[in-house]
Amino acid sequence: MRGSAAVWSQDVPTRQGLKTVLEDLGIQPVTCHSGQEAMELVMARRCSTLIVDFDLPGAGEVVKMAALLEPPQKPLLLAVASRAWPGTGQAFQSGADRILYKPLDPTQIKDAFEISRKLRAKNRRKAPRHEMKTVVYFELETGTLPAIGIDISEHGLAVQATEPVPMLSNLAFRCVLPGTDHELHGHADVVWASDQGRAGLFFSRLAPSARKLLKQWLGKRGASRKDAARAVAVPQDASACLVASE
Structure with a gap:
């Protein structure tokens, strides 16, 4: 689980950019063809990270669903969004740990992993179930x-x-x-x-x-x-x- 990330995106440049950086971080990207497939991987604890492209319909519901999971099922949640409404607004409201903006920058992705992991640990202490x-x-x-x-x-x-x-x-x-x-x-x-x-x-x-x-x-x-x-x-x-x- 720790070494895999479920990626739900139909944008080829986005998937390629994520693949390069994730592999550099020692994380295996798993391409998903639907939000349901991505959630099944997370629920089965096969992926510890969920990356969702908010240009896809239903992206917000998938992230909200994943946000309700308890550790150790709950993944690191990263939202990929264009700098345009409504995608950006939905990403902010979804409960994602971090938002990655298109076009993706490798440094942005690496920083997101480091910062969001610290925030998730802090939030778990502050708002447990x-x-x-x-x-x-x-x-x-x-x-x-x-x-x-x-x-x-x-x-x-x-x-x-x-x-x-x-x-x-x-x-x-x-x-x-x-x-x-x-x-x-x-x-x-x-x-x-x-x-x-x-x-x-x-x-x-x-x-x-x-x-x-x-x-x-x-x-x-x-x-x-x-x-x-x-x-x-x-x-x-x-x-x-x-x-x-x-």
Whole structure:
């Protein structure tokens, strides 16, 4: 995984430029013909870097989906964009770690890898995901769909429902944050969903008061986790266990 990068771009100069620099860095580029193929490589942990060309339709959804993954699945996310709207704007809003502008410059690519890796490590410390066992209600045109929360961060949440969650944008949701009587509500985009009812959502609209509430709750959970970590020593030979995605 560490030595491969999934590249989704149909632009030949872009692919060639990336190939040259990536190989110099000891990274094997893997050309993908669709966003789905790129995500499958990432989900299977065959690629630790995902590079997406925002001149392609659906690029933003792919990056948002990848941004919701937990380490060690979550890849380094690099967006390739032309200096024109809407590609550049979508790249900024996607959650990519770094944006590479066309025409690509080798130094720009190398710097992006160095800087973005440092930022990702810093962001993981600042905004981790936390377990959230509570009922989440989604408001659909056909009625209310309940689901059980799996985990949550400042940027989104993952849930398990009894039926497939529809792929919708700005889906209204509400839930009570565990350990409190405070209700969190807002809107989110469903960026991935399985036939078994699991889904990942990226917050599209949260009121300032809701963001503040969530941030405070996450902060308290983070403090509790640190206290627990001090009390429980993890064996050095322990390995991470990752639940396979459906």
